[in-house]
Amino acid sequence: MLLWLIQVLLWSAGSCAEAEEGFAKTGSGLLFEAPSYPIGVALGRTQAADLAGTGNGERSAATRGNETGQQEALQRLREKLREALARTREAERQDSVHQQQAVDLQEEVERLKLQIAHVVQEEQLAQQVQQQALVSQRNASARISKLQLALEQARANADGARRNQTEAETRLHQTQEQEAALTQRAADLRGTLQKEMVKDRSDEHELQQQLHRSQERLNQTRNKEAAEQSREATLKHDVERVKHQLTNETASAERDVAKLVQEEQLVRQVRQQAEVSQGNASARISKLQLALEQARAIADGARRNQTVTESRLHQTQEQEAALTQRAADLRNTLQKEMAKDRSDEHELQQQLHRSQKRLNQTRKKEAAEQSREATLKHDVERVKHQLTNETASAERNVAKLVQEEQLVRQVRQQAEVSQGNASARISKLQVALEQARAIADGARRNQTETESRLHQTQEQEAALTQRAADLRITLQKEMAKDRSDEHELQQQLHRSQERLNQTRKKEAAEQSREATLKHDVERVKHQLMNETASAKRDVAKLVQEEQLVRQVRQQAEVSQGNASARISKLQVALEQARAIADGARRNQTEAETRLHQTQEQEAALTQRAADLRGTLQKEMVKDRSDEHELQKQLHRSQ
Numbered sequence: 001m002l003l004w005l006i007q008v009l010l011w012s013a014g015s016c017a018e019a020e021e022g023f024a025k026t027g028s029g030l031l032f033e034a035p036s037y038p039i040g041v042a043l044g045r046t047q048a049a050d051l052a053g054t055g056n057g058e059r060s061a062a063t064r065g066n067e068t069g070q071q072e073a074l075q076r077l078r079e080k081l082r083e084a085l086a087r088t089r090e091a092e093r094q095d096s097v098h099q100q101q102a103v104d105l106q107e108e109v110e111r112l113k114l115q116i117a118h119v120v121q122e123e124q125l126a127q128q129v130q131q132q133a134l135v136s137q138r139n140a141s142a143r144i145s146k147l148q149l150a151l152e153q154a155r156a157n158a159d160g161a162r163r164n165q166t167e168a169e170t171r172l173h174q175t176q177e178q179e180a181a182l183t184q185r186a187a188d189l190r191g192t193l194q195k196e197m198v199k200d201r202s203d204e205h206e207l208q209q210q211l212h213r214s215q216e217r218l219n220q221t222r223n224k225e226a227a228e229q230s231r232e233a234t235l236k237h238d239v240e241r242v243k244h245q246l247t248n249e250t251a252s253a254e255r256d257v258a259k260l261v262q263e264e265q266l267v268r269q270v271r272q273q274a275e276v277s278q279g280n281a282s283a284r285i286s287k288l289q290l291a292l293e294q295a296r297a298i299a300d301g302a303r304r305n306q307t308v309t310e311s312r313l314h315q316t317q318e319q320e321a322a323l324t325q326r327a328a329d330l331r332n333t334l335q336k337e338m339a340k341d342r343s344d345e346h347e348l349q350q351q352l353h354r355s356q357k358r359l360n361q362t363r364k365k366e367a368a369e370q371s372r373e374a375t376l377k378h379d380v381e382r383v384k385h386q387l388t389n390e391t392a393s394a395e396r397n398v399a400k401l402v403q404e405e406q407l408v409r410q411v412r413q414q415a416e417v418s419q420g421n422a423s424a425r426i427s428k429l430q431v432a433l434e435q436a437r438a439i440a441d442g443a444r445r446n447q448t449e450t451e452s453r454l455h456q457t458q459e460q461e462a463a464l465t466q467r468a469a470d471l472r473i474t475l476q477k478e479m480a481k482d483r484s485d486e487h488e489l490q491q492q493l494h495r496s497q498e499r500l501n502q503t504r505k506k507e508a509a510e511q512s513r514e515a516t517l518k519h520d521v522e523r524v525k526h527q528l529m530n531e532t533a534s535a536k537r538d539v540a541k542l543v544q545e546e547q548l549v550r551q552v553r554q555q556a557e558v559s560q561g562n563a564s565a566r567i568s569k570l571q572v573a574l575e576q577a578r579a580i581a582d583g584a585r586r587n588q589t590e591a592e593t594r595l596h597q598t599q600e601q602e603a604a605l606t607q608r609a610a611d612l613r614g615t616l617q618k619e620m621v622k623d624r625s626d627e628h629e630l631q632k633q634l635h636r637s638q
Contacts, residue, residue: 081543088536091588098598099525105605106514112612113510121499128495132488135272139484172451183444251369258365258476262358265480269354269487276491328509335505339498346494350487361479379464386453393446400439527594531587538580 102602105602117503397439541580
């Protein structure tokens, strides 16, 4: 019996030493280690020790030693629990810091996206301005060629007018030569008349015959003068008719040229619209391709992230990616159709506006032509009035000549009545003849002045016609330039509206993408919160187990008889606590892994944001240089 008691005491001392060694070996991993003997054997030995009685002092010392070791183990367990709680708080604090960093990164990404959109808009505007400059250069070359053709036509018209004027001058010169011949003949006749009058003083019959011949010659001269006057009237009528024909032909040619210019402008505008629409379509296609590549990259990243997570999350994200791709395709198709509808509507509005402008310009041109024709008619009427006055003065001079001729006749009759006063009458006749010569010379001078004035008037008309043609050409140039400038401004306005719509659509797409990302982040946060809550629940269970251990200790102090049963329960509870702690550690490891992945994603986003900043700075420098060059071009054009 004594030997058996000694063995029990030795076993108790050995179990306490093994427990102390197990507690000393416990680190940040397992809280307790299993005993090296089965529970049933321990219970049997404990029951055998209880049967031996409670009066032995050595057994009491062994029991106190076991309780001391258990208290030390519980103290170590409390310290480890405190360390676990401190690590949990540190993890929560780091999680909040990471969340704040993620929010800051999202704000930075949004700002960079806005800057990128602004840079893209500026680059598109620069490309459009370059395209407009090329189009304006082509329009300028076409206008120069048209102006050269119009100038050649004007030269041809001027050559025709010069030929007509040369013919009129030739006819006038012929008339002047005829008048000179008549004047010379009249001078010869006057000389012959004087000789005959000196000779006819002795022979009255010969004088009468000479008077009869002179009367016949005078009648012939009158007939010739009447014929010349009728010829001059015919020539004036022909000149007026030719002028009217030239005016009508010029007006019809101008109308034809205006129609051709309008048709060519319409064709050019249609070509420009087609080129602009092709450029816009190519730009939209490139943008859509870039957006598609970005969407593919994002989808690939999402898929890589999904392979790390569980199978259900992987399937859900694949479905979301498929839905996102389908929605993107639908949005792209809708954007293309809306852009096409807007371009068609804008083209129809431009055609209507151009037709209205052409109608207004045609009305203005007609009003200007009518005012110019009224001015020319007023000038022609004034010249005609001057010619009428000069013709009336010439007729008055001719009437004076007729009166002088009648006076000569009367003198001749008086010479027939009285031959005694023949010499006096002949002298008077000579004086009257000299006066008639002076009057005829004055009439010729008046006629010469009238012809010179007519020639000056024709030159003034030609100069006015040339000036009107130059003014019309200048007006056409300015109107064409104004139309091109207004068309360019309308195109710029339309392009700015399209860019605004595209920007709004991109912003909506970005907002939807950001909402999706926020939803994913919230979901991950929710998972982390659930895992943290589960870890807290595990810790609470451990605390409850610790309280249970305390209660067991209190019960052990109250009743030592049930110590073995309580110790066995404690060991079972400790094993459960170890299992729960292992689960908590696994959950914490998974949470740390996910946190590490989140940090890697944040680092990738930071690197991408830095790359975008560098690209944005380069594009901003390029845009500034392009803007400076465009300002120089605008300054030169102004």
